[in-house]
Amino acid sequence: MTIEEQLITEITVESLLEEVKTKSDAGYRLVQIGCTRIEDAFEINYSFEKDYRFENLRVTIGEDVRMPSISDIYWGSFIYENEMHDLYGIGVDGMNIDFNGYLFKTSIPHPFRDAPAVTVKKVPKKMDEENKTSGGEE
Amino acid sequence: MTGRRTVVPFGPQHPVLPEPIHLDLVIEDEKVIEAIPSIGYVHRGLEKLVEKKDYKNYVYIAERICGICSFIHSLGYCQGVENIMGVEVPERAHYLRTIWSEYSRMHSHLLWMGLFADAMGFENLFMNCWRIREQVLDMMEETTGGRVIQGSCKVGGVRKDISVAKLKEMSERIEKTKADVEEINHVFFDDSTVIHRTKGIGYLSKDDAYHLGAVGPTARGCGVAIDIRKTGYAAYPELDFEPVVESGGDCYSRCMVRAKEVVQSADLIRQAIEKIPGGDIDVKVKGNPEGEYFSRVEQPRGECIHYLKGNGKKFLVRERVRTPTLTNIPPLVRMLAGCEMADVPVIVLTIDPCIGCAER
Numbered sequence: 447m448t449i450e451e452q453l454i455t456e457i458t459v460e461s462l463l464e465e466v467k468t469k470s471d472a473g474y475r476l477v478q479i480g481c482t483r484i485e486d487a488f489e490i491n492y493s494f495e496k497d498y499r500f501e502n503l504r505v506t507i508g509e510d511v512r513m514p515s516i517s518d519i520y521w522g523s524f525i526y527e528n529e530m531h532d533l534y535g536i537g538v539d540g541m542n543i544d545f546n547g548y549l550f551k552t553s554i555p556h557p558f559r560d561a562p563a564v565t566v567k568k569v570p571k572k573m574d575e576e577n578k579t580s581g582g583e584e
Numbered sequence: 585m586t587g588r589r590t591v592v593p594f595g596p597q598h599p600v601l602p603e604p605i606h607l608d609l610v611i612e613d614e615k616v617i618e619a620i621p622s623i624g625y626v627h628r629g630l631e632k633l634v635e636k637k638d639y640k641n642y643v644y645i646a647e648r649i650c651g652i653c654s655f656i657h658s659l660g661y662c663q664g665v666e667n668i669m670g671v672e673v674p675e676r677a678h679y680l681r682t683i684w685s686e687y688s689r690m691h692s693h694l695l696w697m698g699l700f701a702d703a704m705g706f707e708n709l710f711m712n713c714w715r716i717r718e719q720v721l722d723m724m725e726e727t728t729g730g731r732v733i734q735g736s737c738k739v740g741g742v743r744k745d746i747s748v749a750k751l752k753e754m755s756e757r758i759e760k761t762k763a764d765v766e767e768i769n770h771v772f773f774d775d776s777t778v779i780h781r782t783k784g785i786g787y788l789s790k791d792d793a794y795h796l797g798a799v800g801p802t803a804r805g806c807g808v809a810i811d812i813r814k815t816g817y818a819a820y821p822e823l824d825f826e827p828v829v830e831s832g833g834d835c836y837s838r839c840m841v842r843a844k845e846v847v848q849s850a851d852l853i854r855q856a857i858e859k860i861p862g863g864d865i866d867v868k869v870k871g872n873p874e875g876e877y878f879s880r881v882e883q884p885r886g887e888c889i890h891y892l893k894g895n896g897k898k899f900l901v902r903e904r905v906r907t908p909t910l911t912n913i914p915p916l917v918r919m920l921a922g923c924e925m926a927d928v929p930v931i932v933l934t935i936d937p938c939i940g941c942a943e944r
Contacts, residue, residue, distance in 0.1 A: 450815055452878055456749050476797050478906040491891070493878065500878065522796040522914030529910075532624075533598055543620065550624040550943065576730055 479526035600929035603939035619920035634903035645864025650857035664879030677741035692884035762850035786931035800886020805838035812882035
């Protein structure tokens, strides 16, 4: 097993642009921006890489917080920022190309915004016993 | 003096596009001034399904994100879960994963080379590329049971082994395939039709490629030597190879990178067959993943990331897939600015767009 060393640094919204600028000045490329719904907040990972060193800046924000765009620093970030807006409903200010919610044409607005609903599925007793003995999927 | 500007819609349905992407091309006479991309026609929300599928069963979904690099998607996902859970995959499984990954790369690149030839109107070259691709698909089918969707990767290893006799046969057959590819590569490298349609077209500088986030052959065709296989996943640390890099930055260079990578993949398969150890092909995986990991793999189109986050339950909290096509869209926009209208289809094809992948 090869586990790649992956650094994650927690930062605030206010310091985002400064931190991203530092990465850009140091010659890192923007790998991706990804969002995760966690209970009543959103966790946004800004991933960078230089010489195969993989590093992340993580911002955790509340539901109504708007994010500043980093597209002045990394021009190509518009694709991730529009995705973040369209799937999660997170407002992003200052994007160089703003699709106004039409990059991803989803049938319902912001389909990933809500936290996953907790559902309890009743398993018939006999099937439950079989699963235990077979050890799950395999 | 500037001419009158017109906006020409390109796609989402276009003869050169296997999948739907839309571009608003702002043109002046025949020159493209600006291209505004638009995707979202085939968004399936596959990432969301991770909340409803057992993490072991989600492999089947991950594999269906794309019909071309399906195996490598399942590898990326499984590798992510294994790293979170600290699962030690047997060495033999690493080698088998590497062999199937390289077959996937060969068949993807040969498919692209055929489509590229077709986009240039070179029908005979198109048919020859796909004829050779059949040899690769046959090997995939004979070893996994599936031509496009293999279903052979699972959390903890692989589902199918390959016998010693079959490996020997594969080693012989891959040499023939390699010879066929080398023969056809001469056409891509030297034919005046190909050179006329690709050399100096769709230029992207090395700096732009790097800072706009280009990956895979799109980046390597501009002189950026990024290849995630060098991070050392699967059996790649045991194999001898260097990323294929070209410095032209145009359609011709991106084509050359792919054509040379098919030959390189054949070499990697041969090396893997020579070095594959015996032993188990999987380990039993118990418990549920708790933690997070960015699993990075090199797909035919470039770096792909499966970000996984688990909370100790059988359903993962998040599976975020950043596919190479998504990150190659901003570089595409830069390539199109300033090109001739007639070159747009060829330039779009040179990032090998996989929209099903990009939209998940």
